[in-house]
Amino acid sequence: MRHLALLSLLVTASAFAADAPNAAREKAWKADIFPMLENSCAGCHGKDPAKKAKGGFNIMTLESAAKGGKENGVGITWGNAAKSSLYTLSELGATKRDEEMAMPPKKAKSEPLTKEQLAKLKAFIEAK
Numbered sequence: 001m002r003h004l005a006l007l008s009l010l011v012t013a014s015a016f017a018a019d020a021p022n023a024a025r026e027k028a029w030k031a032d033i034f035p036m037l038e039n040s041c042a043g044c045h046g047k048d049p050a051k052k053a054k055g056g057f058n059i060m061t062l063e064s065a066a067k068g069g070k071e072n073g074v075g076i077t078w079g080n081a082a083k084s085s086l087y088t089l090s091e092l093g094a095t096k097r098d099e100e101m102a103m104p105p106k107k108a109k110s111e112p113l114t115k116e117q118l119a120k121l122k123a124f125i126e127a128k
């Protein structure tokens with residue numbers, strides 16, 4: 001019986017870790033991830049509270065970035081960068097500049113993420 005209780009505790013804990021922004025993620029977001037997105041993305045996605053975030057996507061907090069915008073699905077699907085618009089559109093921006101949804105858009109002044117930054121973003125989303 002004690003084992004069963006422990007097991008259900010573990011299951012609950014890992015289910016929580018699978019989708020909620022937890023303390024470790026918040027810390028990594030603040031220290032490593034947000035600073036690298038800020039220059040490339042924040043100008044159109046929430047930095048100026050007086051301007052509406054484009055596409056309804058606000059990148060200023062992990063919570064809002066994870067939620068995503070109006071039309072392109074969840075910002076972060078924990079464990080799956082391919083299902084995270086934050087990642088997929090940044091990747092388009094870095095590799096297929098002509099795509100309509102490439103982020104930042106081709107005509108924007110800000111720089112797309114570098115290969116290293118994309119890899120970092122992917123690792124953040126897919127970390128266990």
Ligand code: HEC
Binds near residue numbers: 044045073
């Ligand atoms: C120059 C302004 C600009 C910059 C810089 C920019 N974006 Fe965007 N972004 C837009 C616009 C405009 C849209 C809405 C496009 C549309 O819906 O056709 C958008 C939409 C999005 C969406 C989709 C929201 C939704 O669900 O509809 C995501 C995700 C996104 N941007 C992420 C990023 C990321 C990540 C960066 C930085 C790597 C970035 N953007 C940089 C202008 C910008």
